[in-house]
Amino acid sequence: MGLAIAVVGAGPSGIYAVQRLLRSEDVTRVDVLESLPAPYGLLRYGVAADHPKTKTVSRALARAFEDERVRFFGNVHVGRDVSREDLLEHYDAVIYATGARYDRDLGIPGEELAGSLGAAHFVAWYSGHPDVLKPADWHGTSTLVVVGAGNVALDVSRISLQPRKLLESTDMPREVVDELDHELTDVHLLCRRGPEHVKFTRVELAELLELPDVRIVLHTDPAALAEQEGHPREVATNLRLFREAYAHWDGNNDHPRKTMHFHFWTTPQRIEGEMSVTGVDVLTAPPGGPVTEGRIDAQAVIRAIGYRGEPIPGLPFDPDRCLIPNDEGEVAGTAGREYVTGWIKRGPTGVIGTNKGDAAETAERLLENLGSAGSGTPTRPDLADKLEASGHPAVDWARWDRIRAAEDALGAEHGAATVKLADREAMLRAAFDTD
Ligand SMILES: Cc1cc2nc3c(=O)[nH]c(=O)nc-3n(C[C@H](O)[C@H](O)[C@H](O)COP(=O)(O)OP(=O)(O)OC[C@H]3O[C@@H](n4cnc5c(N)ncnc54)[C@H](O)[C@@H]3O)c2cc1C
Structure with a gap:
């Protein structure tokens, strides 16, 4: 018995939340659901390309996925490929780390x-x-x-x-x-x-x-x-x-x-x-x-x-501050099951490092609230089964590695360390080796 937790969004705040959750033995599974086939949010798609040193933070973030309790589900958009209700059925708690990209x-x-x-x-x-x-x-x-x-x-x-x-x-x-x-x-x-x-x-x-x-x-x-x-x-x-x-x-x-x-x-x-x-x-x-x-x-x-961040259907939203109102990350009226971190929690301010303390606060609040009360695996159904049954091509960490390898190969052709694939189909072809 232990907690099964979904983190929505693999930007810095989502991954920092994962890292803090993993310090608890009560947590037996953390699934990270990310809309894009690639992790890292604005670290990959915001931090300027001519600042490669900043982007090396990704190496520290990637370590979270070495823990066998953590799985990456890239190319899975919550609200389209899986619903909020699905998440509540499959997990004891959900942390939304969806950022603010508009x-x-x-x-x-x-x-x-x-x-x-x-x-x-x-x-x-x-x-x-x-x-x-x-x-x-x-x-x-x-x-x-x-x-x-x-x-x-x-x-x-x-x-x-x-x-x-x-x-x-x-x-x-x-x-x-x-x-x-x-x-x-x-x-x-x-x-x-x-x-x-x-x-x-x-x-x-x-x-x-x-x-x-x-x-x-x-x-x-x-x-x-x-x-x-x-x-x-x-x-x-x-x-x-x-x-x-x-x-x-x-x-x-x-x-x-x-x-x-x-x-x-x-x-x-x-x-x-x-x-x-x-x-x-x-x-x-x-x-x-x-x-x-x-x-x-x-x-x-x-x-x-x-x-500005976008509302998540079913959760409250503050349209002036463009965030989900919360108390130290906990969303009111969700019986302690739904949380936020990062830019969707505090608004679009702060550098990458700011998200670390912010995510720790959210994760700690979640652990305080739920402790070891979660039903966790194996009683909660596994979202992987649902995604597989639907035929949706989720990108796991090994497949993300293949995308990275394809980008490195493209970089070698162009005299750079790596060159991004900017087309989702091309990313999925690389991930599923269907080129
Ligand atoms: C242009 C720009 C440049 C920056 N440069 C720097 C810099 O040089 N140094 C620095 O320290 N900080 C920089 N920052 C700030 C830094 O990027 C942010 O602090 C940080 O990325 C916020 O993290 P986050 O996880 O809250 O959001 P994000 O990084 O935006 O991550 C959110 C993730 O959630 C995913 N997502 C959203 N909705 C869904 C959904 N429904 N289902 C599944 N997944 C979803 C998104 O695809 C994304 O991957 C910059 C920000 C910007 C905008």
């Missing part, structure tokens, strides 16, 4: 035009997410406007400005590299507030400001970059980086191929164009004025203003 909207006219898209869409596409289509025709885009003042806005800007040679060394699908090999010359980043308010982290900001062959233009009075007494360390560091960039480029006669523009206190008012984007009307309103209106001619606009 974009928030700006709510301004023109947002629906071709060439206007959300960062979640753009990032998922350049990361080779198999369910995401090419978001825009990138060729012919010379100017891109990015809206947002967080690290995702930096990622999107940096990836757009990186030279082809660098992208070719990453795991990016080759069709993405070809598409991003465009004539882009200018990226305009619109930050709603001032340089002291941006949410950029030091390393990411420095990386963008130091991109080779990219001129930095700060559209601001240099006095706005001065450090004030009482500024926290991160703010002081960002201001110093901006000042250094300003000093380097002010009056500099080098002519780099590309330019990165920072606009502070600037918001988009309207996206212009008939069928597709031709420009963005902006309003700049620094404290103390003057307020100015302007237009940036552009062929694409990416809003990086936040991700």
Whole structure:
């Protein structure tokens, strides 16, 4: 007798929850159900391809699947391939770690035009997410406007400005590299507030400001970059980086191929164009004025203003915070059987490491509530039998290894360590060896 637990979502938070659950002897089975044929969530489909070091966290996460109590069911979407009711029948408890993979909207006219898209869409596409289509025709885009003042806005800007040679060394699908090999010359980043308010982290900001062959233009009075007494360390560091960039480029006669523009206190008012984007009307309103209106001619606009999670049918949902309301991970009204962790629990904030403590809190709450009371194997029916009877091709860990091997082989063909397969059918062919 012991607990049988389902974890829905194999992103960082789901796997951290598994790791914490395994420390309890009361847990006899943990099944991880993942919509994609691949694990790791935004670590694989969000963390930028030119940050391979961050992605090595996957090695530590993979160890959870070495425990014989854990099984991976990739290519299984909860809500389509199995229902919430199925989970409640097959498991003592369920932890939802489904993340937040959709974009928030700006709510301004023109947002629906071709060439206007959300960062979640753009990032998922350049990361080779198999369910995401090419978001825009990138060729012919010379100017891109990015809206947002967080690290995702930096990622999107940096990836757009990186030279082809660098992208070719990453795991990016080759069709993405070809598409991003465009004539882009200018990226305009619109930050709603001032340089002291941006949410950029030091390393990411420095990386963008130091991109080779990219001129930095700060559209601001240099006095706005001065450090004030009482500024926290991160703010002081960002201001110093901006000042250094300003000093380097002010009056500099080098002519780099590309330019990165920072606009502070600037918001988009309207996206212009008939069928597709031709420009963005902006309003700049620094404290103390003057307020100015302007237009940036552009062929694409990416809003990086936040991700949002999706409701899970049958569970409560907070539409403003885009999360499932919970008490230390426990979802109210579920008799202690349903839990959440990660971005769907606390909203779309925090780095990978933040999910570790968050997942531990959820797992501990579950173990406290259920202790050894679960019926566990063999009394609960096995979901594997149900999936097999339905003929659904679930990808287990050995099959995921085959996908990885196919991606490594593709990488070898292209002179990179690995290159992602971005097509679900191709992933399944590799998994089931039907090529
Ligand atoms: C663009 C971007 C870049 C980032 N870069 C960094 C970085 O460089 N460093 C860093 O530390 N952090 C970074 N982060 C933050 C980090 O990715 C998150 O903290 C972390 O991924 C959140 O983990 P999660 O498990 O809650 O969600 P996710 O990683 O989104 O995982 C959720 C998983 O659930 C699956 N799923 C969803 N619905 C279902 C369903 N119905 N059935 C089955 N499976 C389902 C999804 O397919 C996904 O695999 C970045 C985030 C973004 C958006």
